């Protein structure tokens with residue numbers, strides 16, 4: 304199939320890319336842009352390991368065509384840190400050991416960042432519901448919830464927003 | 466994924482031209498069903514036409530005809546809309562159940578309808594709220610009540626080259642309310658073992674039920690209305706007893722199968738319980 308030319312803003316940089324119609328956004332990010340922080344777990348929308356922020360809202364990049372990203376803005380886990388500095392979610396996940404194998408972690412960090420942008424002080428059930436699209440086979444979730452709560456607390460302490 | 470061409474037109478006419486000119490082409494809304502089907506080889510297509518850049522298919526507003534939901538508008542947008550929360554609570558509840566945040570952000574209500582899974586959550590809510598499907602093709606427009614839209618699992622009255630342009634839901638009167646509930650064995654991210662969408666309208670003075678609509682998911686090859694239960698309610702004064710009587714009649718409209726998610730018998734019991742609960746929610750909401 305003929306490739307399609309698209310222009311997409313990825314982590315703040317405008318990129319011109321040639322993509323095949325059958326490529327997912329996940330494939331474009333990992334194989335073309337080498338942004339391998341975005342993980343492939345299930346490839347069918349169930350695990351959230353491939354979560355990115357697309358025009359301000361989270362999406363499973365395995366269920367988005369690369370061609371759909373033309374003219375849109377994509378933020379991956381690589382774009383969530385402030386340069387070399389981690390964001391509060393990444394910091395809290397490290398402090399709280401909110402991971403074991405770490406495969407699910409980039410997806411959780413992206414989803415948590417989007418969650419806290421919309422709701423800086425979520426209750427526990429709001430956290431669990433907000434992260435229901437991200438699966439973790441290792442941690443049993445409690446340490447992830449703690450990481451989110453601590454990230455929210457440090458945002459409040461700093462009077463900052465994500 | 467197998468090879469296909471991709472187009473993202475900005476005009477409805479262009480989308481209709483592309484779809485009618487390419488047999489086997491598929492419209493794309495949120496892609497949460499279609500991209501998975503293409504990826505897994507359960508569906509093949511020569512052309513995917515993205516609908517999300519077509520302004521009329523992204524409409525979401527209320528006018529004299531009621532609520533208009535464009536054919537590519539996401540569950541998140543619909544669920545967050547103030548008029549939907551206020552006047553179409555059953556639909557807001559159903560939208561909030563589709564997968565999780567990442568899925569709702571992409572999945573269109575119309576995509577849920579066109580994919581036509583018997584378990585689709587928004588469909589019973591939409592039918593209970595008397596939704597109509599406005600269908601467009603190059604030959605013109607047709608208007609189909611949503612309870613006549615489904616012909617089998619994954620099958621609808623849509624022909625090749627047709628687009629579901631919008632869903633229109635009439636404005637409910639003051640003394641009315643709707644509710645949707647489903648049963649799944651987990652808290653979220655699962656497919657309904659059974660789902661029930663209910664709508665009640667009463668005379669504000671006498672509390673006599675003037676209109677009742679109950680629609681069931683996952684208990685027949687297509688979403689179905691519980692007509693016997695509906696007619697039992699209409700003309701009677703709203704009460705706990707009359708709700709229980711109607712709930713006991715609702716399973717008569719279901720013809721469930723037994724599968725890994727639940728036995729037919731269990732599904733019939735779920736229909737009764739969920740019908741009673743949704744009707745009670747409607748009664749509470751009417752006040």
Ligand SMILES: Cc1cc2nc3c(=O)[nH]c(=O)nc-3n(C[C@H](O)[C@H](O)[C@H](O)COP(=O)(O)OP(=O)(O)OC[C@H]3O[C@@H](n4cnc5c(N)ncnc54)[C@H](O)[C@@H]3O)c2cc1C
Pocket residue numbers: 347348349491492493494495496497498499500501516536537562563564565568571572573574575576577578579580584585586587623627628629630654655656657
């Ligand atoms: C992890 C996960 C969880 C899910 N959970 C649920 C759930 O809890 N409940 C539930 O009901 N569903 C669920 N789904 C299924 C799916 O998300 C919904 O059915 C969704 O609403 C489909 O909408 P879409 O916009 O993504 O459709 P798409 O995938 O874009 O399209 C679906 C079908 O409809 C056609 N189509 C789309 N729009 C139009 C139109 N305007 N006119 C004509 N044809 C059209 C497409 O060609 C395709 O055949 C889940 C899916 C996933 C991946």
Ligand code: FES
Pocket residue numbers: 342343344345346347348349350351352353354363364365366
């Ligand atoms: S890889 Fe996309 S949701 Fe699992």
Ligand code: FES
Pocket residue numbers: 401402403404405406407408438439440441442
């Ligand atoms: S830490 Fe291993 S999957 Fe979550």
